[in-house]
Amino acid sequence: MNFTLSKNERLHSKKSIKELFDKGSSFFLYPFKVLYLDCPPEAIETNQVLFSVSKRKIKKAVDRNHVKRRIKEAYRLNKHLLTEKNKSKKNIAFIYVSSDISTFKSVEPIIQKILKKLDNLPVKANQI
Numbered sequence: 001m002n003f004t005l006s007k008n009e010r011l012h013s014k015k016s017i018k019e020l021f022d023k024g025s026s027f028f029l030y031p032f033k034v035l036y037l038d039c040p041p042e043a044i045e046t047n048q049v050l051f052s053v054s055k056r057k058i059k060k061a062v063d064r065n066h067v068k069r070r071i072k073e074a075y076r077l078n079k080h081l082l083t084e085k086n087k088s089k090k091n092i093a094f095i096y097v098s099s100d101i102s103t104f105k106s107v108e109p110i111i112q113k114i115l116k117k118l119d120n121l122p123v124k125a126n127q128i
Contacts, residue, residue: 005072009046009049011048029110029114030110032114033097034118039091044091047079050091050093051093054096075115078112081119082119
């Protein structure tokens, strides 16, 4: 099992990010708003993720980075929950909306629930 979070697994293309926010679907599982968009398998080779923590909600950069680090670690350890059963890959954005600084123990089970929910979602034909 691969427990890394390499550059090609992170969503960094401005075009892809804009497309995700414009065309993507979303759901809310406190303290995260999750945006996702199915992509054809030839477009990207792995699921790509984006992590965001609002500057308006958490003022100090140190605290924002701390929360992002916890979210990334929880995703990295549990990304195997996104299986390859459907052939499409997803672009995913984890947007942290709470003003509280969560611990890793509180973030990890929520990330697991999100990944299980994303894995069970049907593939939309108009997005591929």
